[in-house]
Amino acid sequence: MATQSTTPDNAQPFSIPERALDRDCTTLSRHVLQQLQSFSPDAQDLSALMGRIALAGKLIARRLSSAGIVDGVLGFAGSENVQGEAVKKMDVYANEVFISAFKQSGLVCRLASEEMDEPYYIPENCPIGRYTLLYDPIDGSGNIDTNLNVGSIFAIRQQEGSDTTGEAKDLLQDGSKQIAAGYILYGSSTVLVYTIGKGVHAFTLDPSLGEFILWQENLTMPERGKVYSVNEGNFWDWEDNMRDYVRYVHRNDNYTARYSGALVSDFHRILLQGGVFLYPGTKAKPDGKLRLLYESAPLAFLAEQAGGRASTGTMPISEFVPKKLHQRTPLIVGSIKDVELIESFLNDRRE
Ligand code: F6P
Secondary structure, three states: OOOOOOOOOOOOOOOOOOOHHHHOEHHHHHHHHHEEEEEEEEHHHHHHHHHHHHHHHHHHHHOOOEEEEOOOOOEEEEEEEEOOOOOEEHHHHHHHHHHHHHOOOOOOOEEEEOOOOEEEEEEEHHOOOEEEEEOOOOOHHHHHHOOOOOOEEEEEEEOOOOOOOOHHHHHOHHHHHEEEEEEEEEEEEEEEEEEOOOOEEEEEOOOOEEEEEEEOOHHHHHOOOOEEEEEEEHHHHHHHHHHHHHHHHHHHOOOOOOOOOOOOHHHHHHHHOOEEEEEEEEEEEEEEOOOOOHHHHHHHHHHHHHOOOEEOOOOOOOOOOOOOOOOHHHHEEOOOOHHHHHHHHOOOOOO
């Protein structure tokens, strides 16, 4: 007996739009090569560096997602870091993950992190490793125990000199020396945002594939935004001019406050929707809280690449030369008009 075909005569062969498939296959390492339009050794290195950072991000995301059901995610490690802050178990884990991700990579000889007093060297990479990784393994770690967003921040610099004494003087340079920077946000999804000086691009971790897949290219910050993001608990510790700015936004209906306690998530909102994040200095601590090399400078690179601005209040973050590895700076970052407005308050340039 002849079988009957169920396909209608006018049916088109099943096809997946080429663009959709191409996008699904745009992984982070492929995107870096596309950006550089080259398969040169430098381009391959940068692509491989981003691949290792992505691996660190996936390991951290996996561990965070099992908070409360596996040991070692919640709570304090029982020590203090170089800045005198209580270290959390996840700070220790994430710090080691980045080191481990770069072992036997031949890429990174030196790593400097917010959690380590001195730079860390991976000896087997040092004969050929040409890059230094600067990172904040878990930014906003105070949020972990309440299941709120945290992030990791990273920057890559060309390693200069062969200093292995731990002083790393060549790291004490301004932000223009960064060749790549970005962050991973562990939020309702895990998102990785990066720049290599060719725009800002965002990737989402697809848990079923275990890959960061392109989400949005060439992100640009609106010129102005509604959000101001600052810890107003410090209001009476600020200088008068800073307080004047905050009084101004209180009186102005165009502003609303948002503050999560994790720089990466507050910055991410501002990158997408505009506005300003600020962590000013106080009268007692004029340099503020945030670290230049692992927090302010990488985010400044991203902000500028997205058409925004980052300032200490008196100078661009990208021009600030640190005096020490764990240098702190005040940080005002976000939409260009909002940052300029704050600068005008701080520098008595208000009309
Ligand atoms: O640098 C660490 C950090 O947790 C940032 O992620 C965050 O923006 C800031 O400190 C929060 O500090 P505070 O609790 O003083 O507002």
